[in-house]
Amino acid sequence: xxxxxxxxxxxxxxxxxxxxxxxxxxxxxxxxxxxxxxxxxxxxxxxxxxxxxxxxxxxxxxxxxxxxxxxxxxxxxxxxxxxxxxxxxxxxxxx
Amino acid sequence: xxxxxxxxxxxxxxxxxxxxxxxxxxxxxxxxxxxxxxxxxxxxxxxxxxxxxxxxxxxxxxxxxxxxxxxxxxxxxxxxxxxxxxxxxxxxxxxxxxxxxxxxxxxxxxxxxxxxxxxxxxxxxxxxxxxxxxxxxxxxxxxxxxxxxxxxxxxxxxxxxxxxxxxxxxxxxxxxxxxxxxxxxxxxxxxxxxxxxxxxxxxxxxxxxxxxxxxxxxxxxxxxxxxxxxxxxxxxxxxxxxxxxxxxxxxxxxxxxxxxxxxxxxxxxxxxxxxxxxxxxxxxxxxxxxxxxxxxxxxxxxxxxxxxxxxxxxxxxxxxxxxxxxxxxxxxxxxxxxxxxxxxxxxxxxxxxxxxxxxxxxxxxxxxxxxxxxxxxxxxxxxxxxxxxxxxxxxxxxxxxxxxxxxxxxxxxxxxxxxxxxxxxxxxxxxxxxxxxxxxxxxxxxxxxxxxxxxxxxxxxxxxxxxxxxxxxxxxxxxxxxxxxxxxxxxxxxx
Numbered sequence: 001x002x003x004x005x006x007x008x009x010x011x012x013x014x015x016x017x018x019x020x021x022x023x024x025x026x027x028x029x030x031x032x033x034x035x036x037x038x039x040x041x042x043x044x045x046x047x048x049x050x051x052x053x054x055x056x057x058x059x060x061x062x063x064x065x066x067x068x069x070x071x072x073x074x075x076x077x078x079x080x081x082x083x084x085x086x087x088x089x090x091x092x093x094x095x
Numbered sequence: 096x097x098x099x100x101x102x103x104x105x106x107x108x109x110x111x112x113x114x115x116x117x118x119x120x121x122x123x124x125x126x127x128x129x130x131x132x133x134x135x136x137x138x139x140x141x142x143x144x145x146x147x148x149x150x151x152x153x154x155x156x157x158x159x160x161x162x163x164x165x166x167x168x169x170x171x172x173x174x175x176x177x178x179x180x181x182x183x184x185x186x187x188x189x190x191x192x193x194x195x196x197x198x199x200x201x202x203x204x205x206x207x208x209x210x211x212x213x214x215x216x217x218x219x220x221x222x223x224x225x226x227x228x229x230x231x232x233x234x235x236x237x238x239x240x241x242x243x244x245x246x247x248x249x250x251x252x253x254x255x256x257x258x259x260x261x262x263x264x265x266x267x268x269x270x271x272x273x274x275x276x277x278x279x280x281x282x283x284x285x286x287x288x289x290x291x292x293x294x295x296x297x298x299x300x301x302x303x304x305x306x307x308x309x310x311x312x313x314x315x316x317x318x319x320x321x322x323x324x325x326x327x328x329x330x331x332x333x334x335x336x337x338x339x340x341x342x343x344x345x346x347x348x349x350x351x352x353x354x355x356x357x358x359x360x361x362x363x364x365x366x367x368x369x370x371x372x373x374x375x376x377x378x379x380x381x382x383x384x385x386x387x388x389x390x391x392x393x394x395x396x397x398x399x400x401x402x403x404x405x406x407x408x409x410x411x412x413x414x415x416x417x418x419x420x421x422x423x424x425x426x427x428x429x430x431x432x433x434x435x436x437x438x439x440x441x442x443x444x445x446x447x448x449x450x451x452x453x454x455x456x457x458x459x460x461x462x463x464x465x466x467x468x469x470x471x472x473x474x475x476x477x478x479x480x481x482x483x484x485x486x487x488x489x490x491x492x493x494x495x496x497x498x499x500x501x502x503x504x505x506x507x508x509x510x511x512x513x514x515x516x517x518x519x520x521x522x523x524x525x526x527x528x529x530x531x532x533x534x535x536x537x538x539x540x541x542x543x544x545x546x547x548x549x550x551x552x553x554x555x556x557x558x559x560x561x562x563x564x565x566x567x568x569x570x571x572x573x574x575x576x577x578x579x580x581x582x583x584x585x586x587x588x589x590x
Binding site for chain 1: 440
């Protein structure tokens with residue numbers, strides 16, 4: 001399956017991963033190899049087959065709408081790269 | 096040097112022959128003298144504190160079978176207050192603020208965690224070479240001319256766990272298996288490795304790779320040990336939405352049951368092109384062995400098994416791209432030092448924090464899930480998943496267990512396959528179908544190649560029949576001694 005370099009950069013942008021210009025060809029080749037492997041799927045007629053999302057076809061379990069966790073904000077924020085007054089800090093989004 | 100089993104250690108602790116502190120200190124010393132790079136971190140102080148507490152509990156009448164036995168934990172399991180890296184730079188300095196349910200279950204049974212084992216980054220790999228913390232040396236060496244001093248890979252992704260047990264640095268370890276990550280390294284390192292039915296072990300606190308496939312399990316010398324360790328790991332957990340709520344069972348209870356009348360199915364697809372011919376002979380000989388135990392052997396077919404690898408390389412990357420979107424440098428883990436805006440911060444953090452294989456799989460997943468491609472990729476892969484699962488349902492009407500080789504070839508030389516992702520993926524060609532179907536599967540030592548390398552016999556049983564699989568494995572180990580062989584670079588061990 002052939003990809004062009006522009007598509008590789010689009011995929012990278014979707015994944016929030018930067019591909020250096022010098023690595024694009026190499027990345028494209030390895031993605032193409034994997035997609036060639038995956039392309040074997042195309043030959044199979046799967047009309048009428050239900051997709052299998054869970055080995056036991058189980059559905060999501062629901063629980064009672066009750067508070068089950070205690071507040072651990074301080075513990076969880078202690079491992080964050082940057083916080084202030086209980087908030088996570090990120091670069092300014094709106095000027 | 097001989098192997099030391101969990102069963103032996105439990106008996107020694109029970110009789111008072113050795114204390115948990117003595118045993119744990121012995122293993123910690125071996126870890127210090129090892130050059131296998133099997134561990135990412137070792138917590139000696141915590142292990143000895145737990146050992147001391149286990150000795151006290153035993154003195155006060157607690158008789159939990161594995162109370163005071165030390166093991167190694169794959170570094171994919173969060174342990175409160177402990178560095179948990181998942182083999183990645185992005186989590187290099189991550190100290191988990193909570194404990195995985197599997198580890199918590201083990202701790203409540205008095206099992207001691209000595210440290211965290213090396214692994215492929217985010218469990219994506221079959222050689223342990225994608226770890227940010229470096230590759231792991233397989234304790235086994237080829238005796239072939241020119242290969243005597245060459246390092247072989249231990250397999251992956253649970254390569255550190257496999258090497259640790261095989262090198263006698265720990266009597267047992269935990270692993271996780273998404274496409275073969277317990278069974279393939281077990282085969283490469285001459286161990287027993289069990290991937291339970293999907294949902295047996297809670298995924299809470301186990302860093303997610305592909306959520307519909309990931310499953311934790313034991314890596315041990317013997318099937319009996321696997322049963323003992325699995326007993327401490329499983330159980331329903333409300334914190335995992337896919338956890339199975341099934342009655343507790345003792346996996347050791349039926350180890351010695353007779354195999355008279357057992358029907359073994361050999362799928363012809365597992366003995367075709369791509370299988371090393373010496374490996375095929377070894378596996379056929381191992382399977383034959385079961386006839387003397389009363390089993391019958393017949394050929395079965397899993398006609399869609401060739402579609403397992405293609406569908407896996409859509410489903411697993413798709414789920415990974417979703418799961419790994421949480422690594423953005425905001426709430427925990429690594430954050431890039433310089434960035435111009437929020438988007439740039441995400442991108443630089445992820446580009447600097449993830450290794451090549453992880454990036455590759457995230458990109459494949461992002462592509463497969465992107466607008467316009469979902470039906471052709473993800474949906475089609477899930478339909479094939481059902482066909483693969485139906486094949487097993489059909490095969491199990493004719494047999495009680497499916498057997499074959501765990502891997503197409505034995506352990507390979509470090510560096511020899513890392514340039515070609517697809518050739519690396521082929522390592523898991525026999526193990527992936529069981530993950531897609533959610534079935535319990537395991538690998539047990541099956542014999543050695545002429546170059547002295549271990550091989551694995553692969554067992555797959557119907558849903559929730561781990562006890563049956565362990566029974567089959569145990570009976571085999573009662574009549575063979577492959578699992579007792581000690582790796583050439585093992586350290587310590589009972590003299």
